[in-house]
Amino acid sequence: MTMDITFNVGGAAGQGIDKIGDLLTQIFVKAGFYTFTIKDFESRIRGGYNFTQIRVSDIPVYASNDEIDVIVALTRAAIVGKRDQLVENGVIIFDDSIDFTELEQCHLPLPLEKTAKEVGGDTRMTNSAALGAVLSVLKYPFEMASEALEAIFQKKGEKVIQPNIKVARAIYDIARDHFQGECSHDLSTLRGGPSEDKLVLSGNRAIAFGALAANVKWISSYPMSPSTSAFQDIVSVAHTLRIGAFQTEDELASLTMAIGASFAGARSMVTTSGGGFSLMVEGLGLAAMTETPVVIYNAQRPGPATGLPTRTEQSDLLFMAHASQGEFPRILLAPKDPLEGFNITVRAFDLAEKFQVPVMILGDQYFADSVMNIPRIDVTGIKIDRGKLAPRGSDREYKRFQLTEDGISPRAFPGDVGKIVVAAGNTHREDGHISEDPNVRNEMVEKFMKKTPQILDALNPPTLEGPPDAETTLLTWGTVWGPVFEAVNILAADGVSINQLHFSDVFPLKTERLMAIFAQAKRVISIEQNATSQFARLVRMETGLNVDKMINKYDGRPMTAGWVITRLKEVGVQ
């Protein structure tokens, strides 16, 4: 029997829900467990009902769970908000100052804030009090927690470490004495878990780390949820790593500036969400026409317009695949989890410079804010490929858009000795000067079109989980991988003949393996976090193949394996 516990920390915005969540995550990561955390919050500064949900297991977990074992509630709304998802023998811990009298066996009111003040001398230690209470109901060995807390607070010094541990201990004891109910988990014999994965990483941070590992030298962005933390992570080290990190007046400027910086020789990127990308569309065309490499990260959220700013959706796929007037090659990559987010970002810069095209990374709020612990990443092996560069030295005949066999021209940068670099957003000749000659136009369009087959060769094929000859194939892309993967495993264990065909490199679409699997499967079901099955439509457009059923989720909340299985049963998969 594997261990699989879900904690939910709920309360109002600004109450420190994340802090308690982070403490819980770190305690279990340090003890050797796998964690997966989602953040569910409203678009407001204070108040409302937000929560962080942490799943802990001794096997790797890739999604959130529907059933909750322990709830820490900081407001009345949080006491009742997730009651229906609480398991039998679940526990709801809350501060006894909250006016709540409809007590059931699962409710555990405790003097969290009072103890923080009396024992620790500071109400800010209520976080540690809540932690102590959770550990107590689980009968988690306190010595293990205490060691972990020392490590967590180490940077802040003894004055912070000891009072926090004391507060946690005090509540741990009070809860043990007061708790009348039962908890679904008893960890009293726990000595540690099998996980060596110590790097705790959100999707956004993985994108930022990937960019840093790829030696990004320029980022220009405008703050927009849920992408902002990726920008902030890079800004925070910009001076040390000599990165131009620029907060612009709008997204029109963000992408145009990044193209300017790239034209001048810097590896460049922008971060945004769909609404910001809408403004960047003009720049996308400019990057394409002037063959200036750039990486665009879009943490998608439900639209149109402001939509749901802090929620999740995969609804910008076809928009990004077709954005801008005109026809040109581009690349779309959609990571399935933080580790892949890191790797895809590293690849994105190389692909952009190799093919001199815009490369777009499609995350979403679920990906951006989800936190997992993953193995430490070895960045020493990362090689940077800047693509074709013009040889150094004087070349009076240098032409930025020189026609070549493969359609890719060697790049030079303004300021290079002995070369003049000319480019234009208008259709241009090899030397970059404007031309309306039909032959030039044909040559330049054909130059663009030569890139696509080479890009397809450079992209990764889809992955297949489960037997190739399964009756049912689930078609997924991007961040729904996790919950669908878990659902496939559960169903397969029940004897269902099922597999999952998953795309992380989504555009241009690699079709070879897709066609083979479609030919083998009795039925193909697409599962997407949008209303119109955009990826299934892309597949139909590129191959003429139809999926048999489409499963869609568009309420802005992430999928779980349980949700996927229920929907699959509805369409007859068993």
Added chain:
Amino acid sequence: MQKYIRTDRLPWIYCPGCSIGIATQMVAHAIEDLGLDFHKVVIISGIGCSGRTSGYFKTGTYHTTHGRAIAFAEGVKIANPELEVIVISGDGDLAAIGGNHLIHACRRNIDITVVCINNLNYGMTGGQFGPTTEHERYSQTSPPPFGNVEHPFNLVQLAASSGATFVARWTAVQARRATKSIAKGIKKKGFSFIEIVGACPTAYGRMNRLGDGLAMHKHLLEVADIQNGLPPHEAEFDYERRIVCGEFVNIEKPEYTEVLRQMHLKAHGQ
């Protein structure tokens, strides 16, 4: 001029009597006077008649999308501060669709030089009113008998109040003075904005019965009132009566790329 201008791109695309050719010469002369290394100069322009200027220079050039010349130029300059970055574009490109980039670049004080050729309307698209078209003037989109409903920007005031460290205005007929100001602007470590008031006889001139190119340039000479050092808010622009010309702002302020360099050094404990 052959040293600077791509003769293979001639003849110009401009109409007879247009001021853009004169403004192009001004920039070329300024580069000559300063003895700049061609390989270190990037001339960037937006869209429109004036936006086509970049393509005539033998330096590195980039012809951006409409309104984005300044945003692009900021990227180039910060990525490689050793480059001399000059933006040449029109009033519509820089102050309407690109207005947001203009004011924020002024505020940031990035060391680029913007030469704005103000011909009082959108010429390339056939003469529509723009952000500098005076009240009640005629254009394709503000036709007679009523004319323009809106009121114009005074670009000198706009740039000065947005924080530009060097601001000047000349008309196209004051070529030598304007050239000097452009050179000063390029030399200035900071954001420089030089407005060149020009004539568009084909569109604006014809619709407002201002005469041909020669008559319009003569008029500019008559109404130009040189008032160097006048506070920018007094730099009046009244096409009929008085266009105050001169250098209005020349102040010192920490420049963006220099501040950034200092911060990078500090981050490395230097």
